[in-house]
Amino acid sequence: MKLNQFVIIGLGRFGSSVGKELMQLGHEVLGIDSNEERVDDMSNILTHAVVADATEEDVLRSLGVRNFDCGVVAIGDDIQNSILTAILLKDLGVKQVVAKALSELHGRVLEKIGVDRVIYPERDMGIRVAHQLVSPNLLDYIELSKDYTIAELTVPKCLSGVSLQELNPRARFGCSIVAINKPQGVIIAPTATDVLSERDVMVIIGTNDQIEDFEETVI
Numbered sequence: 001m002k003l004n005q006f007v008i009i010g011l012g013r014f015g016s017s018v019g020k021e022l023m024q025l026g027h028e029v030l031g032i033d034s035n036e037e038r039v040d041d042m043s044n045i046l047t048h049a050v051v052a053d054a055t056e057e058d059v060l061r062s063l064g065v066r067n068f069d070c071g072v073v074a075i076g077d078d079i080q081n082s083i084l085t086a087i088l089l090k091d092l093g094v095k096q097v098v099a100k101a102l103s104e105l106h107g108r109v110l111e112k113i114g115v116d117r118v119i120y121p122e123r124d125m126g127i128r129v130a131h132q133l134v135s136p137n138l139l140d141y142i143e144l145s146k147d148y149t150i151a152e153l154t155v156p157k158c159l160s161g162v163s164l165q166e167l168n169p170r171a172r173f174g175c176s177i178v179a180i181n182k183p184q185g186v187i188i189a190p191t192a193t194d195v196l197s198e199r200d201v202m203v204i205i206g207t208n209d210q211i212e213d214f215e216e217t218v219i
């Protein structure tokens, strides 16, 4: 994987969690926060952590922020600081700017000023949790469009030993199993003779209705 340099502004719960994970993935992370305590907490975890006010252009310039591949604006409830910081990162030429929004309106402003990706952590996590509550086998999902989804489902006991030919999801429900993750490794584009085992993870692509139908009927 290409090593990237990230600058994270705001080291609260969201920013510090993004930063820690990026470090785990082997990237370089500069953390900036105006709160000294938060910076101290992260100084041994991130590549660099500095106390600074990110709404001051000169400060961002002197930290060389424009050379970073990606800037993450993780400022919590101070919408003004979040917007000012995002504009400065864009103006300084950071290639990709990602910002956390607290509300739809905040998100719309961030989009208007050219933020490349707006994230709504609480809203998105709430939606994910709701999906998982009604579908206990659902591990994760990606909405490809309004209608199409890729879902990761744990294989339940009742499907253990069943081949894809027997399950026949495409003919019965219209959705396709595009991968099976087994302890021995991932089978990409599995064939009719591949057999499911309990606790494998199957990756299914289809419309929301097809996947729902599949889950309700076979799981």
Ligand code: ADP
Binding pocket: 009, 010, 011, 012, 013, 014, 015, 032, 033, 034, 035, 038, 052, 053, 054, 055, 074, 075, 076, 077, 078, 081
């Ligand atoms: P979370 O919900 O992720 O925990 P918080 O609101 O607790 O979010 O954290 C946001 C962080 O952003 C705080 O640590 C705060 O000090 C920092 N912050 C806010 N404004 C600025 C700014 N202008 N420059 C640098 N850091 C800032």
